Amino acid sequence: MIKIDIQKMLHGSNGQMNLQVDLNINEGDFIALAGRSGSGKTTLLRILAGLENAKGEIKVGEETWQDKLTCKAVQKRGIGFVFQDYALFPNMSVMENLLYVAKDRDLAKHLLRLTELEELQNRMPSTLSGGQQQRVSLCRALMKRPKMLLMDEPLSALDPSMRAKLQQEILLLHREFETTTIMVSHDPSEMYRLANRVVVLENGKITQDGSAKDVLLKTSGSQKFSFEGELLDIKKVDVIYIAIIAIGQQIVEVVVSENEAKSLHVGQIVRVGTKAFAPTIS
Amino acid sequence: MEIDLQGIINPTLLTFKTVGVSLVLFLAVGVPIAYLLSFKKLRFRWFLDTFVTLPLIFPPIAVGFFLLLLLGKNGFIGSFFARFDISFIFTFNGLVIAGFVAGLPLMVKPLQSAIELFPMSIKEASYMSGKGAFYTLVFIILPSIKKSLFACLIIASTRAMGEVGITLMLGGNIIGKTDTMSLAIYNAVFDGEHELALVLSGVLVIISLIFFVGLHFLQKER
Known part of the structure; x- marks a missing residue:
């Protein structure tokens, strides 16, 4: 069991914010940490890694990483960390990057085989594509056989x-x-x-916590599906009103009543749902 | 007029020796200072920064005079070293100190900014690999910015080589003992030996050109 109970005052772009997280995690879990940018996700990861300090306690199994008196050094915590920008050591080849962490050539070869990077083991990081670099970074993070693997938007820069x-x-x-x-x-x-569990942070506090399906599925009541989008415009055509909404990369039109049209305003984030019985997929 | 060969060789060797020892000091002292200064929250950072940068903006003769006061037999630092029979004034040690002090800001300031620009996440990745700050500096940061490091060394060494003001104050321009090439040129002109001055200047030009070419290749490769 991993117990996290920490707090820290942050001075972000939205002014002051109190990051306050109380979270118990089962060992072996895969947690996705979601939320708008500036909600404290990255800071939470950095506190867990020991790269930033905070008040409170972190306990991992029998080990205390942080409490009122002690704070375990970043070097001594058994963590692997994957950065968004890969952060490979530019002066070392792929293999050397892995061996820098632990002199275990067998493990390094095994990891490179799993990620299909064996052929590239003598290449320098600057000659690799983004995806290849991030795989090296992932392998490097596992070289210490960490108890905890922390990843900060590892795939957001990839196609x-x-x-x-x-x-x-x-x-x-x-x-x-x-x-x-x-x-x-x-x-x-x-x-x-x-992930088998999704935790959503908003303004430094946990607002949702549950299985991926519970947190991510936006339908309510008898809705069969629902999408979130931005209301771009409301047009009056004869006697009906048409709302134009951007959902993802698509634009959709939805007929709304006069009362609805009056209560909505352009730029609002709305949810479009339907009870249609048998949507088709093509 | 015949040129005395010793008059060329002695100052040249002395200059090489001075620059060589300064070079070792730039690496041993300059690199750690640049690293320390890259920490924005360091205590007394302003003091260290001022101490390093001052020779860049202060007239060399005045710097030399202050060093003379400090390092002289009765000076604050000099009296301490005098107990161990180490003296700086009018000796080779003085020449090295002069070259080192003059070149230090040119070594430290650009290297400091190169270290500051090195991505934080790579340093942190090294810490999370279980390695300390010093290990990270030696095995990750410095090898990654080695071109900047060499460029700083070249610029600082050329400054040390051409140093006159502080050298004059600390070394005393004793012919055959503390007359580096620049001072030897001055002495030659003063004595009316224009050919000797010309040859010594020529040697300095060639050495400077070699440094310049080295610098050019470092920048081209970047």
């Missing part, structure tokens, strides 16, 4: 097909190394595929 491939590899490594994994993510499909 969709590379993301899907890396998601599979992350899941594979999470299972093989039996780490407790916490991953900051903005992508619902990613969270759904990888």
Whole structure:
């Protein structure tokens, strides 16, 4: 069991904010940490890693990482960390990057084989693509066989097909190394595929916590599906009103009543749902 | 007029020796100072920063005079070293101190900014790999910015090589003992030996050109 109970005053772009997180995590869990930017997700990861200080306690199994009296040094916590910008050591080859963490050539080879990087082991990081670099970074994070794997938006700089491939590899490594994994993510499909628990932070507080399906599915009541989007415009055509809404990369039109049209205002975030019985997928 | 060969070789060797020892000091002292200054929250940072930068803006003769006061037999620092029979005034040690003090800001300031610009996340990745700050500096940061490091060394060394003001005050311009190349040129002109001055200047030009070419290649490769 991992117990986190920390607080810290943050001075973000939205003024002062109190990050206050009380979270118990089962060992072996895969947690997705979601929420708007500036909600304290990255800071929480950095506090867990020991890169930033905070008040409170962190206990991992029998070990105390932080309490009122002590704070374990970042070097001594058994963590692997994957940065959004890869952060590979630029003066070392792929293999050397891995061996820098632990002189275990067999483990390094095993990790490179799992992530299909064997051929690239002597290349320098600057000659690799983004996806390859992030895989090296993932391998490097696992070289210490960490109890906890922390990932700060590891895939957000990659294109969709590379993301899907890396998601599979992350899941594979999470299972093989039996780490407790916490991953900051903005992508619902990613969270759904990888995480068995999704925690949503808003203004430094946990507002939602549950299974990926419970947190991510936006339908309510008898709705069969529902989407969130931004109301772009409301047009009057003869006697009816048409709301134009941007959902993802698409624009949709929805007929609304006069009363609804008056209560809505342009720029608002709305949810479009329907009870249609049998939607088709083509 | 015949040129005395010793008059060329002695100052040249002396200058090489001075620059060589200064070079070691730039690495051993300059690099740690640059690293310390890269920490924005360091206590007494302003003091260290002022101490390092001052020779860049202060007239060398005045710096030399203050050093003379400090390092002289009765000076604050000099009296301490005198107990161990180490003296700085009118000796080779004085020449090294002069070159080192003059070149230090040119070594430290650019290196400091190169270290500051090095991505934080890479440093943190090293810490999370279980490595300390010093280990990270030696095995990750310095090898990654080695071109900047070499460029700083070259610039600082050329400054140390051409140093006159502080050298004059601390070294005393004793012919055959503390007359570095720049001072030897001055002495030669003073004595009316224009050919000797010309040859010594020529040697300095060649050495400077070698440094310049080295610098050019470092910048080109970047």
